[in-house]
Amino acid sequence: MHARTDAADETAASWPDDIFATLQRFDVRQVPYVPDAGHSRLIERVLASSTMRGVSLTTEEEGVALLAGAWAGGQRGVLLMQSSGVGNCINMLSLIPILRFPFLTLVTMRGEWGEFNPWQVPMGSTTQGVFELSGVQVLRASLAAEVPAVLGAAASQAYYALTPTAVLLSQRLIGAKVFTK
Amino acid sequence: MSKANLLDRRQIVSTLLANRKDVVAIGGLGASTNDMCAAGDHARNFYLWGGMGGAAMIGLGLALAQPKLPVLVITGDGEMLMGLGSFATIGLQKPANLSIAVLDNEAYGETGGQTSHTSAAVDLVGVAKACGIPDSRAISTMAEVEAFAKAVHDVQAGPRFANMKIDNAALERILPTRDGTYIVNRLRGDLGFAPI
Numbered sequence: 001m002h003a004r005t006d007a008a009d010e011t012a013a014s015w016p017d018d019i020f021a022t023l024q025r026f027d028v029r030q031v032p033y034v035p036d037a038g039h040s041r042l043i044e045r046v047l048a049s050s051t052m053r054g055v056s057l058t059t060e061e062e063g064v065a066l067l068a069g070a071w072a073g074g075q076r077g078v079l080l081m082q083s084s085g086v087g088n089c090i091n092m093l094s095l096i097p098i099l100r101f102p103f104l105t106l107v108t109m110r111g112e113w114g115e116f117n118p119w120q121v122p123m124g125s126t127t128q129g130v131f132e133l134s135g136v137q138v139l140r141a142s143l144a145a146e147v148p149a150v151l152g153a154a155a156s157q158a159y160y161a162l163t164p165t166a167v168l169l170s171q172r173l174i175g176a177k178v179f180t181k
Numbered sequence: 182m183s184k185a186n187l188l189d190r191r192q193i194v195s196t197l198l199a200n201r202k203d204v205v206a207i208g209g210l211g212a213s214t215n216d217m218c219a220a221g222d223h224a225r226n227f228y229l230w231g232g233m234g235g236a237a238m239i240g241l242g243l244a245l246a247q248p249k250l251p252v253l254v255i256t257g258d259g260e261m262l263m264g265l266g267s268f269a270t271i272g273l274q275k276p277a278n279l280s281i282a283v284l285d286n287e288a289y290g291e292t293g294g295q296t297s298h299t300s301a302a303v304d305l306v307g308v309a310k311a312c313g314i315p316d317s318r319a320i321s322t323m324a325e326v327e328a329f330a331k332a333v334h335d336v337q338a339g340p341r342f343a344n345m346k347i348d349n350a351a352l353e354r355i356l357p358t359r360d361g362t363y364i365v366n367r368l369r370g371d372l373g374f375a376p377i
Contacts, residue, residue: 065235069242
């Protein structure tokens with residue numbers, strides 16, 4: 001585990017729980033994920049839940065296909081990943097308009113807002129563009145206080161209007177990873 | 182190249198689906214999805230025309246959503262190789278109602294017959310076993326196909342995997358509908374789900 005900035009620690013307890021509550025409210029049942037530090041609290045909540053099935057993936061594109069199958073079987077899902085995983089999904093995102101299933105993904109951002117690791121920057125910089133070119137609408141939450149409203153809007157349009165939606169959880173929100181003191 | 186005991190893909194798929202009852206079947210991109218159509222169109226056939234590498238994961242999502250229904254993925258060696266990690270993900274989740282059958286012709290038949298990794302190096306049964314799917318079978322006779330078809334209906338004892346070596350005979354293409362939304366909504370309707 002790596003330390004987080006003080007700013008992130010102050011808010012770490014609340015916004016992942018807000019996300020979990022929203023997912024519960026929308027009866028989300030399958031939660032495929034590739035682990036990320038920014039999602040660790042939410043993943044813990046999912047794995048402890050009696051109504052949600054957390055599904056650990058080997059690569060993010062598996063999660064897109066899983067959600068298509070979940071919908072065919074009558075369940076809603078959400079894909080948790082970090083920005084570097086978005087590139088791994090590109091061809092599989094073609095299933096979304098073809099099969100027209102509700103697609104919601106929550107993406108913790110790297111490569112922005114005080115990033116230390118240059119290797120995260122290229123994919124982090126193109127994450128939003130990749131989604132938009134692939135037909136996925138992008139919403140962003142940069143502050144803990146806006147997480148509930150953004151998640152509510154994203155879940156509504158994804159599950160009720162079948163608008164493919166990605167929520168980018170900004171590195172400002174989750175706190176830049178600290179490698180050196 | 183000529184090998185003994187190569188099975189006929191259409192005969193395999195017809196046998197797997199002959200007494201299907203409530204089985205939901207997912208056909209992987211390529212000839213497998215056509216084989217499913219050749220065996221007879223069905224509301225519970227989920228034909229893929231894209232998303233290469235995703236067939237097994239679509240099967241997992243369906244199997245987790247409908248744990249009492251037998252879910253059968255029928256795909257090819259090339260499609261399975263592209264989603265090799267899904268063996269690991271399925272091995273971890275252990276969906277008891279999920280079966281995967283690979284029709285292995287050791288080649289990319291739709292793109293000119295280029296040899297695939299299974300022709301010389303990769304043993305998909307070994308991969309599946311090593312990924313946590315102990316019921317993984319190398320099938321070379323129709324009797325074994327029939328036994329696997331029966332096992333598919335046991336939704337308590339999966340996941341299970343079967344690799345079936347098939348011949349490379351050129352067959353007439355039997356094309357299913359290409360309308361993905363229709364395919365999914367027809368399946369959902371048959372499972373009792375209303376449109377949104």
